Amino acid sequence: METDIPLLDMLLRLSVASGLALLLGLERELRGKPAGLRSHMLVSLGAAAFIIMGMSILFATAEGDPSARIDPTRVVQGIIGGIGFLGAGCIIRSGTDVQGITTGASIWLAGAIGVAAGINNFALAAMVTALALVITTVLGRFERDVIQEAKD
Structure with missing residues (x-):
């Protein structure tokens, strides 16, 4: 069993x-x-760092007292909650107009990318990134062009 993550x-x-x-x-x-x-990079970097720390603690306590072990899913839970708070801060409501929902969601997703990279699942991190870019660019353009014209 791996007991330490190399530098x-x-x-x-x-x-x-x-x-x-x-x-x-x-x-x-x-x-x-x-x-x-910078915001997205810092959120993802932080999420990766937190999950790496959690894994390091898990590895360090794996051979010791079982009651000292940590549950990595609780680390992920804390990351998701903290980043959700950051993402919610991007959402602004003014009357009936709401802005920043996509930016808030992309910050939350940057955290997921960080966790995936932090646990060494680069394929998942890359797929999430690719799909997010398709959603924000292609569907964003579709939303602006097609749906907006239908409303007008």
Whole structure:
């Protein structure tokens, strides 16, 4: 059983988390949204760091007292809750107009990308990033062009 995450592996996981979130943040940045490149990268990097810390604690206590073990799903639960709070801060309501929901959701998704990269599931992190980019760019364009014209 692996008992320690090598430093280069940690760096790779953190880099993948930051790099993939960069793509989501760039899309938000190019649209002039309040949370852009750095915000998405920092959220994903933080999520990856927290799950790596949780795994490190789990590995360190695996051979010791079983009551000292941690539940990695609780680490993920804390990450999701904390990032959800950040994402909610991007949502602004003014009368009947609501803005920032997609940016809030993309921040929350950056956390998921960070957790996936942090647990060394780069394929999942990349697929989530790719699908998120399709949703925000292609469907965003569709939403603006087709649906807006139908309303007019």
